[in-house]
Amino acid sequence: MEPTIKETAWDPEIEKQILQQWQDNKIYDFSPEGQVFVIDTPPPYPSGRPWHIGAASHYAQIDMIARTARMSGKNVLFPIGIDRNGLPVEIYTEKKYGIRMHETDRAEFLKLCETALDDLEAEMIQIMKSLGLSGNFAEYYRTDSEKYRTLTQSTFIEMWKQGQVYLANRPNNYDWVTGTTIADAEIIYEDIPTKLVHMKFQVKDPKRTIIIASTRPELLCACQTIIVNPEDERYTDVIGKKVVIPIINREVEVKVHPSAEKEFGSGAVMVCSYGDQNDVALFRDLKLEEIAAVGMNGRMKEVAGAYVGLKVKQAREKIIEDLTNQGFVEKIDNINHRTPISERSKTAIEIISMEEYYLKQKDSVDKIKELGSKINFHPPMHKQILMNWLESISIDWPISRRRFYGTEIPIWYCKKCNEPHVPEPGKYYRPWKDSSPIAKCTKCDSTEFVGEQRTFDTWMDSSVSPLYITKYKQDEAFFSKTYPTTIRPQSKDIVRTWLYYTILRCEKLTGKTPWTDAWIMGYGVDEHGAKMSKSKGNVIDPLPVIQKFGADTFRFWSASEINVGYDFRCSEQKIETTKKFLSKLWNVSRFLSGFNIVESTKPSASDKWILSELDKLIIECKKGYSEFNFFIPATALREFTWNLFAAHYIEMVKGRAYSSDFTEEERDGAIYTLHKVLSSVLILLAPITPFITDYLWQNLYSKNTIHHEKFVEPEGHEDWTKYTKEITEFNSEVWNKKKSANLSLKDTIEIAIPQSLEMFAKDLKAMHNIV
C-alpha cells in the first residue's frame, strides 16, 4: 500500500527530463498521411526584450491546438518559424549602435541586424521549447532565410507576370523617421494636442477677408485652392475669386466642394498637398497641380521659402509666430486632433508623392469577402474585423519599402531605356549587390542593368507562410496533401494585415483559401486590465515565471484564464495559485500509485456514480476541445478532479480500497474505478499540461508516452449524476456536525443516512466512521 511515487509535490525540474525524452524519441514527427492537420503557426518577431508574456501564452495555446488534433487521431504539421524581416530590428539596431541606416553601408548594416535578431531569437526559441511546444524545432524556419525569401520573390514574380503589380506615382503615407512608404494598415490614429490656427486670407475683389482654420499652417506654401460648401451663403460672393495666401503671397482661386463642412471651423477649407487623405481626394477631384512641400527627410523644401530646411513641426511653430506677428491670426484654438501615426516609429506621417510598386487588391475585395465568409472564425465575432476592413479598402497595396532589412524586390532596370525586368522564379536575388541575371533588355537590346534598391513590405513575406510550410512549388505531393491548411492562429490586432494579406496573396496564387479555420486571440494585459508597456513598468517577463512555476503551471493558467478571443489578465500571483492544482493531481496519483491495477466485474454504487460523472466530464471536455476552447476542459477537469473525485469519491472509497471490512470484489471495484478515472483525467489533461500527465502516465500506466494516446470516449454509464448534490451535501452535513460537536474527523458519529443514499451506505459509513 506504500505509494510508489515518493515526493509529495510536483517538481517542475522534472520537465527538463521529459523534454529531453520527447526530443530523443521524436514523438511529434509529422508524416503527410491519413488525416492531416496543418497549423499556420505565427512566426513571432524578435523585436526586443523581454518577450511578451501574452505571446508566450498564445504559443502555449497553439500547442494545445496541436496536441488536441494529435489526440484526435490526426497527423499534425506544427511548424515553428521566426519572422525576421522588417523595421523593428532596423530601429533596434540604429538605436543600439547610434547609427542611421541610410548613412551606413548596406552590407554592414544587414550584418548588425542579423546579430541582433540572432540574440533575440535565441531567447524566444528557448521560451517556446521550455513551454513544451510540440512543434518542429529541428527545422524551424526564418523569414529572412534564402529559402523563404526565394518564395517571397518567386510569388512576386508570378504575380508580376500575371500583371498584378504596377508602378505608380501617387501620394503615399510616408514615415520620414524610418524613411519609407507605409500601407494604410500600418497607420494608427492618436489624439494629439494641436493648435488650430484661424488665419485671415485677403480676397482681392470684393475686398474682404475670409477666415480659414487649419492645423497645418506650414503647408500654406502648398495650398492650391480654398473650398467652401456650395450651400454656404457666407461665401457666395467669393466663389471663383482670387485669394492671397498669407506670408506666401501667392494667389489661389476659391472653389466649391461639398466636402467643406459649414459647421467645421469657419466653413472655408484650404486644400494643400497634402495635409491629410481628404486633401489627396480633393487634389484628384479638382485636378489640382501638386506642390511638394515636405521632402523625404521630413524637412520643408524650397517652395517653403523662409522655412526651407526646417522640420515640419519647427516650420509650423515658426510660421505660427510669423503669422501672429504680421497680424494674420484671428485666434488659435488648442484642440485634440486625430493624427495619423506610423505604427512602427510612432511619429506623425506625411503624405508625399512617390513612385512605388502596387499590388492590385481592390478588384479582389469581393472574392475575399466570399472566402472570408466561409472561414470558421474562433470566436465568430472576430470575423467582423476582417469584414470591416474589406469595406474600407480604397487603394491598392503599396508593397515597396525604402528599407534594407527585408526581402529585395527582384527587378533590374535597363540602364538605357529604364525598362524593368524580373528574373526567373526559383532563386534568391539581391539586385542591390548582385549582377543582373538578365542578359539583354527586351525593349532596346541593351545589356547594361541597374538593380532595384528597395525591399518589400514585410507582409509580402508573412502573407505566404501557408505556402511556405506546405512546400508550395517545392514538393507537389506534399503541397496537395497539406494545402489548404487547417488553422491560422493569430492575435486580433493583425487581422487587417497578416490575416487579410494572406488570404489576398494565397487566393491570387492558388485560387483557394489558405485555411479553413482562423483562431483569433486577444491581448495579454496586466492584472488591472491595462496594456503592458515598458514605460508603465507593468511588463511581466515570461521566462523567470516559467522557470519558477514550470511550463505546465503556466499552460494550465493560460488555459483556465483565457476565453478565446478576449483580452486576458496576467498576474504572477494567479499563475502561482494554479500550481496548487498540479500538486493536487500529483497527490491523487501518488495515492493511487499504491494500488495495482485490477479488473472489476462488479462495481459498487459509488463507483457507478463517479463513472457516470466521468462520462459527463469527457463529453464536456471533448466539446471544448472541438472548438479549440481550452478554458472549458481546463475548468471542467479542475472542478471534477478536485471537488468531486478527490474531495468526495476518494474519501468515500478509501476504506474499501484498503479493504478493511470489505470483500475482495468490493475492493477491486474501488481500485479499478480509481485508476479508470485517473487515467482518463490524465489523457484529457494531456494537451493542456503535457509534462505532468506524461510523467504520471509513464509511472502508473504505460512505458509509452501519453502523447500517442487517443482521447477517451464516454462509456455510456447510466446517468447517476443526480446523486451528486445529495452526496456532497450529506458529506458536508457530517463534517459540520463533527465540527460543531468538537469531534475529530476520525471520531465515530451517529447520524442517519438518507433513504435516497441507502445504496452508498457502506462507503459512507466507512468514510465518516458512522456507527
Added chain:
RNA sequence: GGGCCGAUGGUCUAGCCUGGUAGGAUACCCCCCUGACACGGGGGUGGUCGAGAGUUCAAAUCUCUCUCGGCCCA
C-alpha cells in the same frame, strides 16, 4: 460619426445562445496534521448580476433606451 466587445461579492471570473434557488477562484475570518496531499482539509463573512423600461407566472439570461469602459475604422 460608424462598428465590435465588455460591465456579476474587495479583486478576478463562470453562467447569458436554450429564462426558473448566481457557481468558482482569490483575499479575509475561524477551526483541523483525519491511513495521497498543510502546495492540504473543513466551516464562514461578503453580490438588489452598470441604470431604466418592456416581454413573462418568472429576467443576470430575451427586447429597447441610456451610462461608463476597452478596442477598431472613418
